[in-house]
Amino acid sequence: MAAAKGRGDMRIFDTYDELATDLAEYVAQLSESSxxxxxxxxxxLSGGSLISLLWKLCEAPYNKTVDWTKWYVLWAEERAVSKNHSDSxxxxxxxxxxxxxxILNNHMYSINDSKTVEDAAMQYEFTIRQLVKARVLSxxxxxxxxxxxxxxxCMGSDGHIAALYPHHPALELKEDWITHITDSSEPPPERITFxxxxxxxASNVVVLATGExxxxxxxxxxxxxxxxFDASSVPARLVEPVDGKLVWFMDMAAASQATANE
Ligand SMILES: O=C(O)[C@H](O)[C@@H](O)[C@H](O)[C@H](O)COP(=O)(O)O
Structure with a gap:
């Protein structure tokens, strides 16, 4: 089902199980073609309920069919806490x-938790530049x-995605790849974000939205x-891949006010 022009495709599911099944297949297919x-x-990856919905990828057939050794994993958002903290x-x-x-351990690029959030963001951007240089990243x-x-x-109820919150100056950045914020409206306040x-x-962006x-x-x-309409009041509206595909994965409750869904 299509949303308003340029707003991507909508996939709406009755149950979390169906959503997780389709999401796993979607990710596995993109992995195969890439x-x-x-x-x-x-x-x-991001935080929120998204990660728990990826569990079907850990099971048959995907645990065997996906070429995990070719995966390079980064984070679109991270909280500035230690890696063994429950908020990480x-x-x-x-x-x-x-x-x-x-997935190979040296293909996971987590954010340095022993630096200040500002330095960790700079180091993370440098890491991404190295992956571009090595042509791992296109x-x-x-x-x-x-x-x-x-x-x-994963979209929050205020429309934020990654650590890009409504009306935040980080939404205006045009040159930086990575930035940090120190005033997140949800704790913890310090975060790093794409x-x-x-x-x-990106070639493909998924926005997950679940719950009323x-x-x-x-x-x-x-x-x-x-x-x-002031799109900066709902950052998810600013997700508009220039040469890629946007797909919304939602449950019925999250999609219940979308007129594109009627
Ligand atoms: O960093 C965070 O504090 C959370 O990741 C948060 O931003 C989350 O993405 C949304 O609240 C949606 O999460 P749910 O889908 O779990 O409601």
Whole structure:
């Protein structure tokens, strides 16, 4: 089903199980085509309920059929906490997904937790530049941004994605690939995030939205809401891959106010 023009495809599911099944198949297919085309699969993860919905990738047939050794895993957002803290997106992904499949340890690019958030963000951008130099990460044909094969995002009830919050100055960044914030509206306050230019340069972007508390933000992010609408009030509306594909994975509750869904 299509959303308003340029707002991507909508996949809406009755149950979490169906959503997880389709998401696993979607990721596995992208992995297969990227490995076939380029020899690698570069994926960026987020936090939230997204990671728990990836569990079907750890089971048959995907645990055997996916070429895990070709995966390069990064994070679209991370909280500035130690890697063994329960708030760490790295820990969440490692415990419930990455440790259960055969991804190589040196293909996981978690964010340095022993530096200040500012220095860790700079180091992370440098790491991404090295992956571009090594041609593991492609480059966008439109700008010089890295072109991830897949960026997985989770939308909050205020419409934020990654650590890009409504009306935040980080939404305006045009040159930086990575930035840090110190004033997240949800704890912990310090976070590192991909910027919109990087998100919008990806080949594929998934935005996951589940639960009734996301319904208003989904409507504002997807539907025709008029030209005067201030998109920075719902950052997910600013996700618009320039040369890639956007797909929304939602449950019925999150999609319930989307008129594109009628
Ligand atoms: O960093 C965070 O504090 C969370 O990751 C948060 O931003 C999350 O992405 C949304 O709240 C949606 O998460 P749910 O889908 O789990 O509601």
């Amino acid at each position: 490995v076939k085309e380029r020899g690698y699969f570069t994926i960026a 997106n790295y820990k969440l992904a490692k415990d419930s997904f990455l440790s259960k499949v055969s 480059v966008s044909g439109v700008n010089d941004c890295p072109k991830f094969d897949l960026i997985l995002l 910027t919109l230019p990087v998100i919008n340069s 508390d996301k319904a208003r933000a989904v409507h504002l992010a997807i539907d025709n809401v008029g030209q005067d």
